[in-house]
Amino acid sequence: MTRTPPGFQQLTPYAFMRDADAFVRFLVDGLGAQLQLCHRRPDSRIANAQLQLGDSMLMVSEASADYPPMPASYYLFVDDAHAAMARALAHGAQPVMAVADMPYGDRQGGVRDAHGNLWWLSQRLVDGPYS
Structure with missing residues (x-):
């Protein structure tokens, strides 16, 4: 049996965005998501944010050269x-x-x-x- 953390589904979208902070604000203000957790890199950009949308979780990170926006x-x-x-x-x-x-x-x-x-x-x- 596959184990997942509470609040997560087995398949969880993970978005890499330029200006991840603005994307998170849109998710919260524009779509009603609830920010559950936000870890930041040393440069203060989002390393990993977790947002609850209904019964689903969405993860968000700041895009980089290694992980371009998608x-x-x-x-x-x-x-x-x-x-x-x-x-x-x-x-x-x-x-x-x-x-x-x-x-x-x-x-x-x-x-x-x-x-x-x-x-x-x-x-x-x-x-x-x-x-």
């Missing part, structure tokens, strides 16, 4: 897609797709954060699996 796409389930979209936009995200009801049972919109990441903000409208 934008990604994230699918984030939220309670209210319209409210989540408004919050993200109010904190610097740019819209990429208006909130709309999808044929697979989600109400979803998309934003791109200042670091180039796509966030699909998805409110599940039905119980059960995708079909």
Whole structure:
């Protein structure tokens, strides 16, 4: 059996970003994440930050020559897609797709954060699996 620390899933996204502090602020202010831990390098940049988003953890570090920034796409389930979209936009995200009801049972919109990441903000409208 694979062991994970409390609050972590077996698969945990790990983002390397230029200006990781700004990315962490967006996660907290724009998406509602809770900062759990933040270790800093001697130059005061983030060595490892751990942020809780709902039942999932996201880890963040300052990018470097050895670990360059790597934008990604994230699918984030939220309670209210319209409210989540408004919050993200109010904190610097740019819209990429208006909130709309999808044929697979989600109400979803998309934003791109200042670091180039796509966030699909998805409110599940039905119980059960995708079909």
